[in-house]
Amino acid sequence: MSVFPTARLHDKVVLVTGASSGIGAAAAKLFAQAGANVVLAARRAEKLADVQAACQEANKAGSTGHGGHCAAVSLDMRNTESLDTVLQRLPSWASTVDVLVNNAGLAMGTAKVGEIRAEDLDAMLETNVRGLIYMSQLFVREFKQRNAGHIINIGSVAGVEPYPGGSVYCATKFAVRAFTEALMKELVGTPIRVTNVQPGMVETEFSLVRYYGDKDAADKVYHGIEALTPHDIAEEIVWAASRPARVNIAEAGPFHVARSS
Ligand code: NDP
Numbered sequence: 001m002s003v004f005p006t007a008r009l010h011d012k013v014v015l016v017t018g019a020s021s022g023i024g025a026a027a028a029k030l031f032a033q034a035g036a037n038v039v040l041a042a043r044r045a046e047k048l049a050d051v052q053a054a055c056q057e058a059n060k061a062g063s064t065g066h067g068g069h070c071a072a073v074s075l076d077m078r079n080t081e082s083l084d085t086v087l088q089r090l091p092s093w094a095s096t097v098d099v100l101v102n103n104a105g106l107a108m109g110t111a112k113v114g115e116i117r118a119e120d121l122d123a124m125l126e127t128n129v130r131g132l133i134y135m136s137q138l139f140v141r142e143f144k145q146r147n148a149g150h151i152i153n154i155g156s157v158a159g160v161e162p163y164p165g166g167s168v169y170c171a172t173k174f175a176v177r178a179f180t181e182a183l184m185k186e187l188v189g190t191p192i193r194v195t196n197v198q199p200g201m202v203e204t205e206f207s208l209v210r211y212y213g214d215k216d217a218a219d220k221v222y223h224g225i226e227a228l229t230p231h232d233i234a235e236e237i238v239w240a241a242s243r244p245a246r247v248n249i250a251e252a253g254p255f256h257v258a259r260s261s
């Protein structure tokens with residue numbers, strides 16, 4: 001048997017938030033390659049269309065003969081109406097979601113406490129915490145009715161090791177860890193699985209967003225290190241989702257950058 005059997009994902013439906021970029025896009029492609037059907041959710045429609053095409057290619061390249069459905073849905077994690085209507089807006093083949101990857105998230109700025117912009121505080125709390133909890137609630141209700149399902153939340157090493165200039169972002173990822181662990185404990189004894197994947201530094205649009213579009217500042221973050229890649233984390237996500245039904249991976253990571261470049 002392969003060490004990384006993905007046959008368990010064949011024809012499953014996986015919804016990935018924050019699928020327009022970085023870790024979410026990489027995870028969606030790997031799920032598609034493994035023979036799953038994927039729903040891509042985020043705000044930027046053009047980016048989602050590119051990832052959708054890449055997922056279709058990945059599914060063909062995987063040659064499993066399974067999956068192949070891929071759709072994009074508009075989702076704003078900060079907008080209650082957008083969250084409330086997401087289930088109704090899924091295509092018919094995705095009416096039963098098997099795996100939710102709660103990946104959408106961001107850091108805004110590196111300001112110290114006392115200097116943090118109110119709008120950055122709101123963006124991080126509403127996206128990383130409120131939105132993730134809201135999505136989890138929607139899908140836990142569904143999963144409880146079906147007695148099946150898997151929620152994979154994307155935490156961070158920042159949810160384990162807080163650092164100066166990251167107070168709010170780290171606090172949101174500590175919240176993700178606490179929420180995910182409590183939810184997992186609530187669901188012990190059921191077939192519903194809950195996982196917290198906690199990446200270290202991954203080269204994505206994350207730093208570009210954090211530094212308000214300043215590419216030089218974003219690039220400096222990755223100078224002198226060989227950052228993790230989105231695909232590295234996608235492998236952890238797909239690995240957790242493809243364990244036998246009796247196995248619940250509670251936490252994957254935290255992952256640290258292993259070497260300097
Ligand atoms: P990216 O910036 O590349 O991707 C972030 C994704 O989140 C985008 O698809 C973006 O889509 C989406 N997103 C942001 N805000 C919203 C919103 N309001 N509604 C819907 N979608 C939203 O960063 P990463 O891939 O690195 O980040 C993915 C996750 O991984 C985040 O939760 C991040 O905290 C976490 N993480 C990242 C690490 C890193 O070093 N990169 C390390 C540890 C964890 P759009 O803008 O189109 O809406």
Ligand code: 8X3
Binds near residue numbers: 155158200
């Ligand atoms: C992102 C990782 O270390 O930049 O969650 O906060 S870090």
